[in-house]
Amino acid sequence: MNKALHLAPGEARCPGASTADIIASDGDHAPAHLTDPSYRFLGDQDIPYEHYTSRDFFALEQKKLWSRVWQWACREEDIPEPGDYYVYEIVEKSVLVVRTQDGSIKAYPNACLHRGTQLKPAGSCGRSKELRCPFHGFTWSLEGELTDVPCRWDFPHMEDERFRLPELKVETWGGFVFINFDPNATPLAEHLGILPEHFAQWDLSEKFVALHVRKLLPANWKACLEAFLESFHVLETHPQGVLTVGDANTQYDIYGDTVSRFVHLVGFPSPHLKETFTQQQLLDALLAEGVVEGVGGEGSKLLVPEGSTARKVFAEHIQATLGKAYGKDLSHLSISETIDAIEYCLFPNTCFFPSLLFPMVYRFRPNGNDVDSCIFDLLYLQPVPDSGERPDPAEPVELDFEQSFHEVPGLDPGLATIYDQDTGNLIAQQRGFKSSTKPGETLGNYQEIRIRQLHQTLVKYLAAE
Amino acid sequence: MSQFHHVLDCADLPAGKSLAVDLDGLSVLVCNVNNEYFAVENRCTHQGAELQGGRIRNGMIACPLHGVLFDVRNGCGKGPLGRVPLRTFAVQVVDGRIEVSQEAAAVPA
Numbered sequence: 001m002n003k004a005l006h007l008a009p010g011e012a013r014c015p016g017a018s019t020a021d022i023i024a025s026d027g028d029h030a031p032a033h034l035t036d037p038s039y040r041f042l043g044d045q046d047i048p049y050e051h052y053t054s055r056d057f058f059a060l061e062q063k064k065l066w067s068r069v070w071q072w073a074c075r076e077e078d079i080p081e082p083g084d085y086y087v088y089e090i091v092e093k094s095v096l097v098v099r100t101q102d103g104s105i106k107a108y109p110n111a112c113l114h115r116g117t118q119l120k121p122a123g124s125c126g127r128s129k130e131l132r133c134p135f136h137g138f139t140w141s142l143e144g145e146l147t148d149v150p151c152r153w154d155f156p157h158m159e160d161e162r163f164r165l166p167e168l169k170v171e172t173w174g175g176f177v178f179i180n181f182d183p184n185a186t187p188l189a190e191h192l193g194i195l196p197e198h199f200a201q202w203d204l205s206e207k208f209v210a211l212h213v214r215k216l217l218p219a220n221w222k223a224c225l226e227a228f229l230e231s232f233h234v235l236e237t238h239p240q241g242v243l244t245v246g247d248a249n250t251q252y253d254i255y256g257d258t259v260s261r262f263v264h265l266v267g268f269p270s271p272h273l274k275e276t277f278t279q280q281q282l283l284d285a286l287l288a289e290g291v292v293e294g295v296g297g298e299g300s301k302l303l304v305p306e307g308s309t310a311r312k313v314f315a316e317h318i319q320a321t322l323g324k325a326y327g328k329d330l331s332h333l334s335i336s337e338t339i340d341a342i343e344y345c346l347f348p349n350t351c352f353f354p355s356l357l358f359p360m361v362y363r364f365r366p367n368g369n370d371v372d373s374c375i376f377d378l379l380y381l382q383p384v385p386d387s388g389e390r391p392d393p394a395e396p397v398e399l400d401f402e403q404s405f406h407e408v409p410g411l412d413p414g415l416a417t418i419y420d421q422d423t424g425n426l427i428a429q430q431r432g433f434k435s436s437t438k439p440g441e442t443l444g445n446y447q448e449i450r451i452r453q454l455h456q457t458l459v460k461y462l463a464a465e
Numbered sequence: 466m467s468q469f470h471h472v473l474d475c476a477d478l479p480a481g482k483s484l485a486v487d488l489d490g491l492s493v494l495v496c497n498v499n500n501e502y503f504a505v506e507n508r509c510t511h512q513g514a515e516l517q518g519g520r521i522r523n524g525m526i527a528c529p530l531h532g533v534l535f536d537v538r539n540g541c542g543k544g545p546l547g548r549v550p551l552r553t554f555a556v557q558v559v560d561g562r563i564e565v566s567q568e569a570a571a572v573p574a
Contacts, residue, residue: 395523
């Protein structure tokens, strides 16, 4: 008899020690919110496949989601000096984000007010003194004032005040520049919810983009994002990790409509494994074939002292190794913040990790107006060294649909395999959505709660007038 | 045999900066990318603007006028406005002196 059947829906958990128990047993100063679960049952209805496949649904997202939701366009480090600009693209829109003379940031629709040409090329960033259309040379200041009209005699009707560049809403958080197309949007803080509080000790603005991969993926943007919102798939998709990472015991949390989280343990074997392992065996596995191959290091074998744990020894090893590599003292971090994969999702399409071993940001945008494909940005946010010298943010390494993450210079081979495995399933899923005679997907009540939250929030956006 | 001309000293050109120099009547932009030196023609192939003053980051220079991006290491442009590459010039550094020749830069393997 399945005991879970006696519980209310959403109450059942993987048997054995919980993530919160294991972090608590680390006995250190892990942030209290990590061991404070925040789950709500949100229903168990199927999610219609048409959310992923319908062109009408996609058009509705374009009209009611992307044109109204806060979305990050670039990092502040992309535009550090007056005159620096960055072109952000979402679906069919292009936005010009500009650092003005007084250091503030403005965002303009990337379109000339004469005949519409993009003022700066798609996919570009750079620095200029003014914004000059490449077609006829109509020119605006960084602040958006019309400064030059070629053949002014022919445009008596082009009054300077009416021909200021229209401004989009801009706010920043954690070194990210967010924009919103909706002039009536509520403040960004409302959208961020609990994020600033949970990232108070993990300031993303004090980091720089050390690696940026931009890959095309052959599935709807939500399916791509959702491949990264649960670790239920680890046992089947990433079998190499069972000894070194949790899966079914991962903790899932939701906060309001716009933020969700998982806390995915490292250095604790999958609860699917029935054998028991010594702490030394776990440490050996972490260093030999763990999630991140590059951390094993040279030199003498690391030993787990009597009474200590693989998690503790591994965390100290990571703090020392990465601290040296980053020119930064990292010894103040708790074990969990050092080695666990802690992932926050901010609606609609971004994940932030406050974690030393997993310093990633993910973003999933529709690939133009294609319902069936997506642009995946993968960033590594590395701490700015204690010297304070901030390196330039990395140029994106672009990967096409068929290319492997192993082609990215500098990407850890263990992680490249994981990303190849994660993204390898996507085309099969997108095609499966369309082949199924069952109209929607059935989600686990607990492990897939973040996916349900995403769709429920999305539906709220689409239903708004 | 290509002929190299002394155009600048390394001390004149910090990392991330570029300076235009005259090479037999041709304006050539010498660029410092993380203390490696490259030289390209100082004229955007898009609409002829001077590239001097354009921001260089990760080896890419952004034309200050319309923003077309070029890789100063090999001259290649990015996107539909950058289909025509920049001419490149071979550079050598001898005793802290930057020397440029009319020959094209060797394309890295």
